[in-house]
Amino acid sequence: MHPSISFTLSYDFERIQFLDVLVYRNSMNGVETSVYTKPTDRNQILHFYSNHPPDTKNSIPISQLMRVDKIVSNTEERKIANNGTQQTGRKNTDSANKRIPFLSEFSNSSDSIGKVLRRHWHILSKAYPQIGEFVAPPVMSYRRGKTIGGMVTSSEVKTQFKRRDAFLGRRKLGMYPCLGCVQCSHVIKGETFIHPSTGEKISLRGHFTCVSKYVIYALTCPCGFIYIGETTQMVKSRISQHKSSINLGNMRLPVSKHFLEAGHGADQLKYMVLEGIPPLKFGGNRELKLKQREVWWIHRLKTLAPSGLNRDYDLYLFL
Structure with a gap:
């Protein structure tokens, strides 16, 4: 240890201090609190005729009295604060003044x-x-x-998100492989999702790849059943978890249980992103919106068991 560094130890059987609070034992062996002032405190006072803002100078007595009122537990000591407020001549106008x-x-x-x-x-x-x-x-x-400036200027802070494109040109709507992961072979590529049982076509309204986040995805099996899921991570990571549960023989999860009972392999799994949830305006709950849209898609595609692979959904998300 450096010789310029030193430590001091102070102890007492009756009192102990922390920051500006002094905790002590009274005559009845009870615990009370009071304001603690360090011995090195110089008690600097702000002169009222200084150049500080008037609100700053006027708030000092109020803040100090509030500090005493909150810290001091002894009612006799707290009377100092009460007497100080009475001498100012201020009246409590909250109850008397009922003007709306x-x-x-x-x-x-x-x-x-x-x-x-x-x-x-x-x-x-x-x-x-x-x-x-x-x-x-x-x-x-x-x-x-309303002013002209307020009507033509947006009040919300807009953040630009930079996207990395694999190819030059305009982004196409639909689901496409990222061409850089092992889950690309499981992607259902295209601009529309075709229901394997009913043949219904649903056009996608965004551009999605294996690395898309905050998305709702549809997972299909060779039988024609659909599982609707949501994830905040990259969708390829979520698909990897589904494949892992199948390979490990997990019978507790609905997707892996169906694949194992039907004799399907993890390589037969296919998926497609249906919708993405962008960052919400004004700081909304993006994850809650994601889960609500998952419930909407489960109801839209009728994927609850026995028609699909979803066991249930939570309606409390809409309360």
């Missing part, structure tokens, strides 16, 4: 609207004297009205 706010968009006619309300407010106060909110006129509150 009248909120509207600010415009050229806002001043006229306020005058009309104040002029005729006595009608409400006389008609309903038992309602305290109608005694005094309302407080006029305004929110910013």
